[in-house]
Amino acid sequence: MSPPLAAPLLAADGLTRSFQGLVAVDGLSFQVAPHTIHALIGPNGAGKTTLFNLVSGLLPPSGGSLHFQGRDITGLGAHRRAALGMGRTFQNLRMFGGMTVLENVLTGRHARLPATWLATLLRLPAARAEERAAIARAEALLARVGLAGQAGRPAGELSYGEQRRLEIARALAGEPALLLLDEPAAGMNPTETAELAALLRQLAAERRTILLVEHDMGFVMGLCDRVTVLNFGRRIAEGTPAEVRADPAVVDAYLGARVARRLMAAAEGAA
Ligand SMILES: Nc1ncnc2c1ncn2[C@@H]1O[C@H](COP(=O)(O)OP(=O)(O)OP(=O)(O)O)[C@@H](O)[C@H]1O
Numbered sequence: 001m002s003p004p005l006a007a008p009l010l011a012a013d014g015l016t017r018s019f020q021g022l023v024a025v026d027g028l029s030f031q032v033a034p035h036t037i038h039a040l041i042g043p044n045g046a047g048k049t050t051l052f053n054l055v056s057g058l059l060p061p062s063g064g065s066l067h068f069q070g071r072d073i074t075g076l077g078a079h080r081r082a083a084l085g086m087g088r089t090f091q092n093l094r095m096f097g098g099m100t101v102l103e104n105v106l107t108g109r110h111a112r113l114p115a116t117w118l119a120t121l122l123r124l125p126a127a128r129a130e131e132r133a134a135i136a137r138a139e140a141l142l143a144r145v146g147l148a149g150q151a152g153r154p155a156g157e158l159s160y161g162e163q164r165r166l167e168i169a170r171a172l173a174g175e176p177a178l179l180l181l182d183e184p185a186a187g188m189n190p191t192e193t194a195e196l197a198a199l200l201r202q203l204a205a206e207r208r209t210i211l212l213v214e215h216d217m218g219f220v221m222g223l224c225d226r227v228t229v230l231n232f233g234r235r236i237a238e239g240t241p242a243e244v245r246a247d248p249a250v251v252d253a254y255l256g257a258r259v260a261r262r263l264m265a266a267a268e269g270a271a
Pocket residue numbers: 019022024042043044045046047048049050051091
């Protein structure tokens with residue numbers, strides 16, 4: 001007998017989102033098992049970021065439902081979902097460039113901080129101790145993502161790859177059970193990408209769950225336990241990296257997208 005399947009950490013059922021008639025996510029159902037690294041791949045415009053926005057609560061769905069840790073979260077906003085244990089990064093970086101690296105990480109803690117802003121303002125001893133603990137934890141997270149010693153720098157001075165890692169530290173500051181990473185390896189050099197893969201493996205070993213969108217197929221195939229493939233907002237394949245790589249529907253989707261891009265480029269060149 002095969003072992004019973006763990007209850008999913010995240011489950012989408014018939015999730016749908018349209019933008020003025022364009023159905024970006026189209027009746028999508030899929031599940032993320034706890035303590036796994038799960039990739040979401042697909043050609044440009046497939047609906048990956050839209051799905052992330054639906055999962056993290058930045059966008060309301062036009063239809064369908066979402067469950068997190070067995071609880072229906074379909075109607076909850078982004079802050080409530082963060083407090084329940086979701087953290088995310090963005091495809092287009094959302095750093096506070098004028099703030100220091102450390103301050104950026106601290107902004108990721110607000111979902112979890114128990115002290116009121118007033119107490120912080122009045123500098124009550126409990127709030128001060130909490131702040132010290134938060135700073136120590138933020139510094140430890142910076143060390144984890146390879147940014148030790150950079151805490152005092154303005155975030156805007158970091159390289160693109162460093163800013164991506166800073167975003168991961170900020171997301172981790174909320175102590176999420178589910179970490180959503182939208183193209184975490186984009187703009188990274190091969191050394192940074194390998195370090196990122198090692199970090200994500202460690203996080204999964206520490207019983208975090210990671211759902212990531214990524215175009216770097218070497219990274220996805222070498223790292224992830226499971227891969228869901230989207231095209232035109234629908235799930236066209238799912239399985240282990242080896243299963244998905246061998247799936248003709250996946251090959252067709254990527255080939256189709258590549259041909260379409262070449263035709264567009266040729267048309268623009270001719271114009
Ligand atoms: N706010 C919006 N308003 C209108 N259309 C949108 C909006 N957000 C996304 N779309 C459209 O929805 C579709 C899916 O976009 P999405 O950004 O989710 O794709 P993606 O898979 O993340 O692509 P990429 O790999 O290029 O990041 C695209 O056709 C896009 O133009």
